[in-house]
Amino acid sequence: MAENTGSLRHTVAMNVTPDEKRRNDALAERIASVLHDIRVEKEFTQDQLAVRAGLSRTSLGDVEQARKAVTAQKLLQILSALDVTMSDFFRRVEQSEQM
Template identity: 35%
Template sequence: MTSPSVKARFGSSLRKLRDERGYSQEELAERAGLHRNYVGGVERGERNVALENIIKLARALSVPPRELFANFP
């Protein structure tokens, strides 16, 4: 069995943090200055996230960027 991709693990972390805060994808996207479809694609592991967008998402969630990598060994 193969392990989830890096993009899928990152997306899972993002979704978990978003859910913990009670944000919709649309609300997180607005707080981060990103499009809601982009946030959905990131959460589904379909997008390769740029470093600048990782920082935007972390700030919107009020967490250090390393929190988005909690699913990584």
């Protein structure tokens, strides 16, 4: 049976409190910022990283600007292309929260 993920997302979004939304938005911003910082540190352009990760430049840009939520699969593709482990990445995200 096919799942209607659009409705599921809508239902989940309706059950999020304003505080949860603010925390989720802040986390998305930190994830985007850390991804951008790592890309720049590794001296990749968005185009170069997008090709290495198998994504469009637009898709990568949306992730880096927190315009769209990043899926686990897409995050893994990007981190693999950057040669960064998931644990190292989230350690940096956590550290960015404390700054």
